[in-house]
Amino acid sequence: MKILISDVELRKSFDIANIVGRNYPPADILYASSEDSRVLKVIYANLYLLRTADYMNFERDLKEIISLLSNGEDIVYLPVEERTTLLFYEFLEKNPAVAPRFLFALPQLTAFNISRDKYLLNVFCTENGIKAPEIISFDRLDTWKTEFKPLVYKPKKGSGSAGVRFILQPEDLQTLEPHPDYFFQQFVGDGKEVCGGFYLMSNGELKGFYSHKRIRTYPEQGGVSVYSKSVQNDDIKEIGERLLKKLQWSGWAMIEFLYDEELKDYYIIEINPRAWGSILLSEFNNARFINKYIELSLGKPVQTSEVNFDTYIRWFFPWDLISYAKKRGRIPGFWKWNKRKTCYIGFTYATFFSSFLFIFYSVFSVKHIKKVLGVK
Template identity: 30%
Template sequence: MPSTTILITDGEQRAALAVVRSLGRAGYRVDVCSTRGRSLAGASRHARCEFAVPDPLHEPSHFAEAVAGHCRDRAVDVLLPIAEPALLALLQARDSLAPVRIPFPSLGRFRAISDKEALTEAAARLGIRVPEQRVLHAPAEAERQMDSFRFPLVLKPARSVGEAGGQRLKVGVRYAMDPGALRRELSQLPAQAFPLLLQQRVVGPGVGIFLLRWQGRRVATFAHRRLREKPPSGGVSVYRESIPADPALVELSEALLAAFDWDGVAMVEYKIEEATGTPYLMEVNGRFWGSLQLAVDAGVDFPRLLVECALGREPRPCSEYRSGVRSRWWWGDFDHLLARMRRSADALALPPGAPGRGRVLRDFLTLWKPGDHSEVFRFADPVPALRESIDWLRRR
């Protein structure tokens, strides 16, 4: 193990930092690349080196060439892409990276599970509830159906990284509270956003089921619930808590991953409808997720387990962990606070029952309570938090 070298991409991502810390503590040699060269994960004391690479979103082939060159020069054994653009680029170039191990399925399977239209169809066949939805292949299709829509609607591109005319673009989720808002949003969307899912909004807490499957067996299980998000209407979690994994949701999630013949890590995200308690599938991310550090803190070390699988070992299955562990991404939580203080609930498209500004401020000022962990700052590894703080202030 001491001679095993791991390369982590997307060093600017918090998930990359969690992976670097996990594998560094386990005794692996860890290298980090990013588009900037100086990154969050690269600042960790567990990173042996960090270097700059082309942007995988806009220059996928040049990015893959740079990664392949480093793998040859530094005798990399395992390559762990973190973000979706890096995964798309490296899975496309997998043959040129051999014999480096990339513990993810084929490009075809990754594309299939990342396609929300195909995913919701597969889920429905398995009896998994999905929000009521329509699929648009062009903006003009909405006008013909406008009278039948039930607002508010969530506008969700079928793919997070869309492609059109040979160009890739990251496209996010939007909200439309009425027909006028829907027309405005559709007029602003690029071609890469289509096909576009128009989903009925599900109001309720977000729950994630996190799994590692390898060669048809479940190696690790974890679950958390979202407490606060950025943006406040719904996005990445900035404060979240480990919870016992609901056996029924775990079974449904594993069946869904098995339908795509999935090997590797995955996050299966649900919304639990407040009025009925019914879980609705939101999406599946077939990669490491932003709040990965929480799982590690609670006792499920997904990065170490995935690398052991990649190296041909058989790690002991892990499904026991501590509930009530909370993880706070401080700067993300501060962004949540700023958004709530500066903009109205309507402007933010908040769901009914969202806490008022006074409650939001009180919650933020509760800087720590038993069970809380800082996601980025660690006394034993403080430099990433310093680098993140400098970057946040520069953006302001």
């Protein structure tokens, strides 16, 4: 049996690789990157090329990986990125002869596509009596301006806060050109009471859960989590489980909720049908989602574990450090490390050498430089 970790050029894949490496021998792990990098070859043993820009190259590379393995050896697929998983679905459909060699815990493609489209997910929640922010259609905007309430203008598909705009006053609507790939949504509460629920499912049955509450984000409005705490939140556990049961979900799911302090209620904002950026915490707090996913894929009983809720996660470099600089050092307790209770993205479970190399790669890779310069 082999375990395939794709997109290892990504920071979350680096964390996943370090966790898998704690539980499985190096010879059982296949590391796959979408780009050929000498630095990555130093960080990872058994590094393979698995291009994800188009299906043709993806299929060619995955078949090459299979050809290098012993006949009949099973491969557990870990869903790191949405795009890669979509290509994987297509590969399974077009290659029925080798498809049985792959072991995984994934939802049906229909459910996967609902989850990755924020508009479709919102409609699905509403139809099934699950609270989600109200959708405001384009033809209601003129009426909305007269009795204005804040809105969120967001892309139907996309990762994190990319492309999201907050409409906090009527004048903000004047600068927007309605686009078919975007939609308007009710602004919930103050927009800051965000809580993440993390689920492991098998055909709609809950196999594992934990949650975390954001302490700091960067940027402050709609940004990524840079400091969070594990919490036990039975309300979002029940809401998310109900949604995922309706979808007959299998595998990992991260559901983002917003809390409305006035109405004392949680609203579902989005589902991430893949590994999330803070998945490192699932190992540190003993939820052990990565190992349990592998057990589920292998058809083994999923072992129970007691989650330690007195745990934290920090994305110290670069985002928390940038936040500290922007606030001119006015963050109380910023330099308290508390390694016993806090895990650090890109550092915990890694060696100093591999962390240093990965930071070097992340900062100076061609992909990162193009992103900073806005070059496609």
